[in-house]
Amino acid sequence: MPLFIETEKEWDLEDLQYDFEDSLETDRWLDAPPDIKELFHEIEWNIIDGEHEETSDLIHPALDADVSPRTLVAGPMATGIAEVGRRFKMDEYFLPEVMMSAKCMHSALGILKPLIVAEKSEDIGTVVVGTVQGDLHDIGKKIVAMMLEAAGFTVIDLGVTVPPEDFIAAIREHDPQIVGFSALLTTTMNMQWETIKQLKAEGMRGDVKVFVGGAPISQGWCDKIGADAYGVDALVAVEKAKACVQEYRDIKGGDPALHGAMLALDAERVAQQAAKLEAVASG
Numbered sequence: 531m532p533l534f535i536e537t538e539k540e541w542d543l544e545d546l547q548y549d550f551e552d553s554l555e556t557d558r559w560l561d562a563p564p565d566i567k568e569l570f571h572e573i574e575w576n577i578i579d580g581e582h583e584e585t586s587d588l589i590h591p592a593l594d595a596d597v598s599p600r601t602l603v604a605g606p607m608a609t610g611i612a613e614v615g616r617r618f619k620m621d622e623y624f625l626p627e628v629m630m631s632a633k634c635m636h637s638a639l640g641i642l643k644p645l646i647v648a649e650k651s652e653d654i655g656t657v658v659v660g661t662v663q664g665d666l667h668d669i670g671k672k673i674v675a676m677m678l679e680a681a682g683f684t685v686i687d688l689g690v691t692v693p694p695e696d697f698i699a700a701i702r703e704h705d706p707q708i709v710g711f712s713a714l715l716t717t718t719m720n721m722q723w724e725t726i727k728q729l730k731a732e733g734m735r736g737d738v739k740v741f742v743g744g745a746p747i748s749q750g751w752c753d754k755i756g757a758d759a760y761g762v763d764a765l766v767a768v769e770k771a772k773a774c775v776q777e778y779r780d781i782k783g784g785d786p787a788l789h790g791a792m793l794a795l796d797a798e799r800v801a802q803q804a805a806k807l808e809a810v811a812s813g
């Protein structure tokens with residue numbers, strides 16, 4: 531039975547601006563056994579420090595202690611790379627440091643991917659994913675792709691900087707139910723829109739449900755460009771993708787009814803989270 535450790539909260543990461551000792555004092559992962567809490571802080575600090583071998587070395591003891599691969603991805607790996615993003619934004623880090631930290635994420639994901647994907651038991655559909663043209667960021671897209679695979683999808687990952695015509699060729703070749711565009715830059719998010727426009731121009735918009743995601747992407751952007759679903763994170767993307775091939779399989783891509791159904795899933799999740807919080811607060 532894997533250890534349950536809360537990862538869904540939006541943590542205060544201020545301690546990551548100081549040092550490891552400060553992290554030991556935060557309330558992040560207080561529900562974990564103390565040695566696992568410490569291990570998580572070591573993982574996040576090794577990602578921040580760009581130590582990829584050490585990061586990989588710490589993944590195995592966590593797995594041996596029954597921490598699930600998903601908890602590692604959503605827990606210390608997410609907080610570590612978030613702090614790297616903050617440092618980059620504040621000019622405390624430059625590209626070489628960010629590249630070292632990205633290498634840590636890739637090394638850890640290399641260990642975790644086969645374990646996550648091994649959860650796949652049935653084939654429920656096909657998804658084509660890629661990072662849009664001009665954009666080299668692929669860590670989040672890889673996480674989404676492996677979670678989709680674990681949920682039963684066959685995933686065709688086209689890689690990074692994928693031009694619209696390559697998405698279109700892959701849709702023709704693989705006939706997926708879903709196509710997903712990842713974008714991490716405000717300068718490349720427009721390529722999600724361009725790709726949708728080209729899908730329409732080819733008369734293919736109804737053939738496929740379009741998902742969008744990535745740090746600068748929002749529900750408002752999804753609405754504006756006429757995508758069907760926005761995935762704020764990998765778990766939400768999987769929840770919506772499953773709904774698209776199950777209860778909403780007969781609704782075509784681009785149909786406002788599908789967009790409405792995806793929004794209803796968000797509303798339902800928010801209501802459930804609020805009810806959970808209320809239950810905790812009232813003891």
Ligand code: B1M
Nearest residue numbers: 615619666667668669670710711712715716743744761764
């Ligand atoms: Co870049 N970078 N980077 N970078 N980088 C950002 C995105 C930035 C926000 C950093 C900052 O300023 N704080 C900033 C963008 C600013 C902006 O556009 N306004 C930035 C910049 C500026 C750049 C360069 C332009 C820097 C330069 O050259 N001067 C350059 C661009 C290169 C290019 O793409 N052409 C660049 C380069 C790089 C590296 C190569 C060094 C490296 C990428 C390595 C790699 O991916 N192989 C890198 C990194 C690592 C980052 C940060 C630090 C981390 C990104 C990441 O992996 N996050 C990032 C800071 C940040 O995002 N806060 C930053 C972790 C990942 C798990 O989250 O990708 O959001 P994320 O994915 C989530 C969700 O968004 C969602 O699910 C995922 C899992 O939960 N999701 C989807 C993602 N895709 C989805 C698709 C879906 C559904 C959900 O459906 C299809």
